[in-house]
Amino acid sequence: MDPWELATKLDELKRQQRYRLRKTIESPQGASVQMAGQMFDNFSSNDYLGLANHPSVIKAFQQAAERYGVGSGSAHLICGHSAEHHALEEELAEFTGRDRALIFSTGYMANLGAISAMAHKGDEIFQDKLNHASLIDGGRLSGAQVKRFVHGDMGQLKQLLEGSSTRRKLVVSDGVFSMDGDEANMQGLVGLTETSNAMLMIDDAHGLGVLGEKGGGLLEACDLNQQQVPILMATLGKGLGTSGAFVAGSEELIETLIQQARTYVFTTAMPSAVMAATRQSLKICQQETWRREKLRHLVARFRKGAEQLGLNLMPSQTPIQPIILGSNEAVMAAGEYLKEKGILVGAIRYPAVKKASERLRITLSATHTDSQVDNLLLGLEELFC
Incomplete structure (x- = not known):
């Protein structure tokens, strides 16, 4: 049966x-x-x-495991947030040109946590139809109304934004699209969000480390700052070769996520050794x-x-x-x-x-x-x- x-x-x-x-x-x-x-x-x-x-990334992992052990033991807000987590967050903020950064255990959790913390019932989210599943699921979880536009179609996005009467609008897009490999029209997205008073979130999981002179990703390559792209998400398990993810943005954004992103608050922190390894891979990414x-x-x-x-x-x-x-x-x-x-x-x-x-x-x-x-x-x- x-x-x-x-x-x-x-x-x-x-x-x-x-x-x-x-x-x-x-x-x-x-x-x-x-x-x-x-x-x-x-x-x-x-x-x-x-x-x-990479040998030096492995060595950094091993040395941190000797110092901190294998598991973090707790959530960030209890006693799982180590000096390695904190240092990596500061280095990622500097690397991406943002005020602060916040480490999440996975890219999926970062997108779910960020979108559901920022948008709620009565708000509207505008998503590219080829966005990663985690972005789509984050929109569903938030309770906001989700509207999807044809991949890369700035004309349709413009119409959707002009037809919106809600005060809080969030536009979400991959930076580099994971299945097609093409890049988002960043100038178009920034222009439309600025004229419509919407907030822009970019998932640059497949751009970080790969694009930009120093590997800062699509936003570095396009010379876009925190004001133009208030929410930047990227992963550590692709270009940087380790595991985990982060969201970078303003002081207020990061504090809001610390307080309200359920996928950050209610989960065990990543092992400190992974953070130490990522700090080393971040150096290599910029130098080599x-x-x-x-x-x-x-x-x-x-x-x-x-x-x-x-x-x-x-x-x-x-x-x-x-x-x-x-x-x-x-x-x-x-x-x-x-x-x-x-x-x-x-x-x-x-x-x-x-x-x-x-x-x-x-x-x-x-x-x-x-x-x-x-x-x-x-x-x-x-x-x-």
Whole structure:
């Protein structure tokens, strides 16, 4: 007897090629990883700068674990907020040019906490239709009315804002969109929020570390300040190679989140050792500009080769390089073929993306070699040509 019909629903997911399986990695994250004793070129990770297994980041983690232990023991507002948390928050605030920053345990929790703390019933939230699930869920959780505009369509957003009569309006967008790899129209978003007296929140999870001269992300690259983008969220587990997330902004914003963001207040703090490791990776991110230069080189090399093969690329200049295949079946078959060639890529299916836009999500890292990219292109040529 299965009153919830769990087995039936799982079988239906399998029939639709939507059933997800976890990959068990037996090595550190990197340009190559080991699974079941076999090494694979890894083009499915968000470790864009190659810092997840950096020796000095590991050393910082180990030294902090010796000093602080493994667990933080409590929530930030009880006794879980260590000197490492505090120092990292101050360094992230300086890095992003904001008054203050606040550490969250995950990016999902940061977005849920920030949006639900800022917007409430009677307010309106305007979201790009391709925003990350955590931004969409944050809007739902807040109780505010959520209105979604076509991806990147500033004309539709303008109409929605002009048609709004509410006093408190929040516009929310990814900075770099996680599935398409394209960048938000920051000048358009800033201009519309300024003229409509709305607040702007940007999730720069996939831009931090990757964009900007010092890796400050899309906002650094666009030279946008705290007044223009009052709420900045970014994660630590992608470009910086560790784990967790933060929100940066004004003194009043951060104090409001400390008091009202439930995903901050009611959860155990991240381990101090992760914070110490992130402080080290943040230094490397700023100092070793060659990592971003290498990424730009690899992106250009891949795109040139993929265009020569006639592949259906999207207009992305970031390390996220999707190839549209158009069905769950095609994506799964392509992913398995490349895996047999010793290459791991992300096979992204509906409903993670809309129907007919199912894709291979190829991601590049500064630690990839030219020969690895060429081998990937060879595998794609054998697969599609």
